Amino acid sequence: MVQRELVELARNGDRDAFSALAASVVDRLYATAVLILRDHSMADDATQETIVRAWRDLPSLRDPDRFDAWLRRLLVNACHEEGRRERRRRPEMTLLPIHEPSVGDSSGALADRDALERGFRRLSSDHRAAVVLHHYLGLSMPEVADATGVALGTAKSRLHHATRALRAALEADARGGMTTGGTA
């Protein structure tokens, strides 16, 4: 059954259709939430909240073909609220590295990875969301703006600032490496 049919059935209260729909999107939702929140537990909660809200509010979705975009917006909202909630609980929360690959990195890639990890942690969740939506999910900037509920200019600005910060982190790391190498 294609997604549109599942959405239409679920919108009319068909719980089986909704279960199938949720199962088809949960991995992508979770991966996106993990990247934005940098925390598995918070990503669990944000993903669950997104799925529950999707069920509850599906009748208000007028165009089934907008389901993916609508769901992304629910997810970004849920991530944002989760981040705020966590900030109240743990104002100085430490963001943990998450999915670490065990093989396949050259030393240069490892250095890049560490630099990106550090740079990414320093971004706000809004900026991380812009990066993840554009560079991980492959959304266009208008789609990023739609998902995050901001004007296109704001979305572009966030992505610009975020990529600038990440690029600076990589470049700083590279400079540090060269200096170390030269003096050793």
Place this chain on the structure above:
Amino acid sequence: MTRNDDFERTLESWLRRQAPPQAPDRVLEAALQRADSESQRRGWLHRLAGGTPMTIMIRVAAVAAVLAIAAFIGFQFSNLPDNIGASPTPLPSPSAEPATSSAPSVAPESSEPSAEPSAAALVLRLLGAGEAGRVHLVTILDDGRVITTDRGISEGESEPPVERRLTAEGIQLVRDEMAATDLTDASATYDPVANPGEELGFGGAGPSLEVGQPGAETVVITWYLFADTEQDLAAPQPEAEVLDALAARLSTLEEWLPASAWADAAGMPYEPEHYRAWIYSQQWEGSVDDLPVEAATVSWPPVQGSDAFGDAVDAVAQEPIEGDGPPRCRVVTAAEAVPVVEALEAAGAELDVFSTFPGRAFALGSRGTGRLVTITFEPILPLAEADCGAEATF
């Protein structure tokens, strides 16, 4: 290949490696278990205020707008502007003039406007509802004025409120429409009732219809139509069904009233007499380079002490964040607000983040103090309390 390409490839590759390939089973299981105990909301009328990035966490819409905008940008409380200058121009008019370096004239704090009751009486006021409280849909006064909030507010795509005028015939047609339901003569609440042995999982307020009664108290009817899809949890709700249908008609007057019911040809932007001016500031935790328009470059507001503007208002459903003060609010006339709005607008400080908020929203950053101020102007409807403590209908 450019350096940009290299960087983007590195970034995208890193993100793919960081992303977990699949969600733990418990995530879907727990979500579906929770969904099983929840009913679906029944359409736009019952779900007006829950779809924006921030509205979930606040109950009072006006406070919501301020907090939401501030939270969305990620600032914390700080310097608050003082008073608002005077101008006769109506607020919704955009200004093409650039900001000047001279501050607008400053009105004394004692010039707070009094709520001037409109001479017109209420015919009806319809509010939709959702998690963040009731949201204005339409108000009709007996002088013919009809103020409508775009239905798109339920999906974050609303246009600004519009005002039109009905003829006496038009008003009568609307009253006839209400009278035909036999449900609008007396105040009542129509909530769902669980069938024997069942338990209903619903929460929040439903829509509300206020009906003006000449010489008598306003009738208030509220209802919550339970979306009983397949489980037969609730008893039938014939009254709520009728009221939902009536609400749909009242919020789409132009679709069924004849042309002769209208005293004008088309709607105009609604220009309220008063606004609630909300100010909320936060300490910016990120780089000052990311702050929005520098406060010092705007002729207004003069950045002053945080207790200089209006009154502090409790953020009802918002847990306080250390370093944040309460939102502050002051009722201002449209004439007072205009020069401020024009200066902020010309400086490029306007936010169009929250299309579900029918007022105007702005953000300024103070690089000297590392703080940011968000300012919103919330329209006050006719016959609504012109103070900051009333529950907002927008």
